Amino acid sequence: MTLETGTPTTGTGFPSTDELMRELSEVFAASKVSDIYPGLAQRRRDTPVMEGDLLAEFGAPSMAAGFDGSRAVYTLFRYDDVLAALKDDETFSSSPMQDALGPLLGTVITGLDGEEHRHLRALLSPAVARENFGLWQETIVDPVVTQLVADVAAGDGRADLMGFAVRFPIRIIYEVLGFPTDDLESYELFQARALTTLLGFGSTDPAMADKAMANMMRALESVQGLYDDMLPIVQRRRAEGAVGHDLIAHLLRAEVDGVRMTDHEVTVLARSLLPAAAETTTRSWSNMMVCLLNRPELLDAVRADRSLVPKVVNETMRFEPTSVANARLTTRDVEIRGVTIPAGTGVTLMQGAANRDEEVYADPDTFDPFRTGKPSLTFGWGAHMCIGMNLAKLEMVSALNAVLDGLPGLRADPDAPAPEVAGITLRGARALPVVWG
């Protein structure tokens, strides 16, 4: 059964979905930075291995610098250097991610190193294997985006598509995890908690430090609420034999070296997928829409030839990624381009700068869906490469096709400011004002 969506959040004790989205927009747009790329090009040229933390220069929190921002940090800008660091997970530890995300989410796979990481990844991998995607696309992704676009289409021919962008990834991961889809109240609570959890991640503006702390407290309450709701579902699914193709069933069945996960471990892992799967996809999709709405001829070409959709998704990931930086910690002295980075130093990997490296991409500041060549580093590389990449791409393709089908003549609202991408730590559209018909 498919849930009605777009319903106001009622009786959950949370602000309405629209109010939470307004708060998120405030947090997401907290940084006033829009075009970061000329600055990144200059660093790539002048100080490809920079002593210092570019994120700190923008006043953005940096995982590489540690909790109190006191750890020394270097920043890498060139494609080859960022790629080499991502590949060498022995020298470049992911522990800063665990330090930053652990207090909110417990053990996070992205923050583990070595054998511990390999073990957890092996348990998670079958759940997000390619074989599941056809089924998820048919039974979850396509119906969800079609329903949500129908909600938008029922309006008056004018909307801010950020409402759609925020809702569809949460709804999809809710169903992919295997939560009961016939319980509207549980879904509304899940969505409100998921959004509130995102509030704990998003603030990038030091002027909003008090607000960020209050949001963190709300996020902590929400993640506890998610845990308390998810654990009994996990326990029930195990008691029922862990059958089915949803993610929780896969995790319950997963076994590596004779070891299976406990109900607590499955719950913590499933919960940690929320911010990985929701916020990133929302913002990436919004960035793709900015690229298209500001290029009406390309938008028309894509509308007419849907084989271009996956190409537009790939080029968006290179050209306007949501996550422009990643964090690591050196475990030994390492020399890059004649600069020695000492052991125990934080490293900010600017994959956003690497994606526009002129030594790798011709005319890197042009949005060109027909580009061929090396893949971008937006989903990472090596041991920690995004395990949800194919699901994220599937969602982005499906959601773009759904708005093109369901909102005929879709274009930027001529009476609203042109949409733009803003932010530094995680970049996304401030708004997506559109008209159709």
Ligand code: HEM
């Ligand atoms: C467009 C959307 C997405 C982007 C841009 C993105 C980006 C990334 C990146 C850059 C990493 C590597 C982090 C690192 O090297 O430290 C990563 C890891 C990860 N992503 Fe995604 N992701 C997206 C969607 C998803 C989705 C939908 C899922 C859900 C299944 C997901 C689950 C994960 C997990 C579990 C990891 C950790 C893998 C590991 O450490 O072994 N991601 N993601």
